[in-house]
Amino acid sequence: MNPEELILRDAKDSERELIAEVMLESYQQYAFDMPQERWEQYRDSIRNSVYGNAPYARIVAEIDGRIVGSVQMFLSSEAAYGNPEMGIHSPIIRLLAVHPSARGRGVATALIREAARRALELGATTLNLHTSDMMASAVKLYEKLGFQRHYETDTTNGETLVKGYRIDVPGSLLLQNAV
Numbered sequence: 001m002n003p004e005e006l007i008l009r010d011a012k013d014s015e016r017e018l019i020a021e022v023m024l025e026s027y028q029q030y031a032f033d034m035p036q037e038r039w040e041q042y043r044d045s046i047r048n049s050v051y052g053n054a055p056y057a058r059i060v061a062e063i064d065g066r067i068v069g070s071v072q073m074f075l076s077s078e079a080a081y082g083n084p085e086m087g088i089h090s091p092i093i094r095l096l097a098v099h100p101s102a103r104g105r106g107v108a109t110a111l112i113r114e115a116a117r118r119a120l121e122l123g124a125t126t127l128n129l130h131t132s133d134m135m136a137s138a139v140k141l142y143e144k145l146g147f148q149r150h151y152e153t154d155t156t157n158g159e160t161l162v163k164g165y166r167i168d169v170p171g172s173l174l175l176q177n178a179v
Contacts, residue, residue, distance in 0.1 A: 006107065008114045011058035011070065019060065019070050020050040026069075026097035033134050038158065049095055054079050056091070059114055061098070061107045068102035071095065071111040073118060077153070086153055091119040092128040096138065108141055113174055120169045128153065128166045139163075145174050 011019055023046050031039040049055075054074060061069035072094045077086035080094055093115045098107045119127045128150065131138055146167050153164030167174060 005063055006105075006110055007062040008059060008110060009062065011060045011067075015060065015067060016050045018067050019058065020047050022067055022070060022099045023047075023050065023095060023097040025099050029100075030134060046095060055094075057115075057118060059111055059118075061102075061111055063102060063105075063107075069096075069098040069107040069111055071097070071115055073115050075122075081155075083155075086155065088128050088153055090124040090126045090128060091115065091122065092130075094129070096129075108138075109145065112142075112145060116167070116169050116172065116174050120175065125168060125170060126166050127169050128164065130155070130162045130164055132157075132160050132162050134160070146172050 024043060027042070027046055030042070034042070049072065050058075055072040056075045056079070057073040059071050059073065060067050074080035074092045074094060076084070076090070077088035077092065078084040080088075080092040093112065096108060096111060098111075116127050129142065129147065130153070131142065133139070142165050147165040148167065150164040150166035153166070155162045155164075169175065
């Protein structure tokens, strides 16, 4: 991707519905990997996250004036999941989404790098996330970018193991390789 084509910025409140559409299009592929009732709950959770006020930042990726991706950044496990017992007191990214039409163009990597840059600006030493095996391509990307398993923050959602990942932000290759 030509770097000047991709713009990363904070989302505007007026763009929440557009972001919800991108997120739902992005996550729709998982509807077939879970029971319908569970998918409907997940879909509602995704939509509700767009309208909530818990994220510290909502970062969007724009190409040719169109929002094609987003990620939400929280400052702790309490803010991200309502779970202070998880013990994460540094930034967490959630609901990374790239519209299917924009995949393979570096959008997800750019959004993660921007979140890492912002975490560093906040003085954080780590950036966290959670995912499951169902999201195999995302797991592959996270590991390629240098995220490592953080077993202490694993949790479950029903019968699904939700795996914790973390990267040390200062000095990480994630930021050194940014263009």
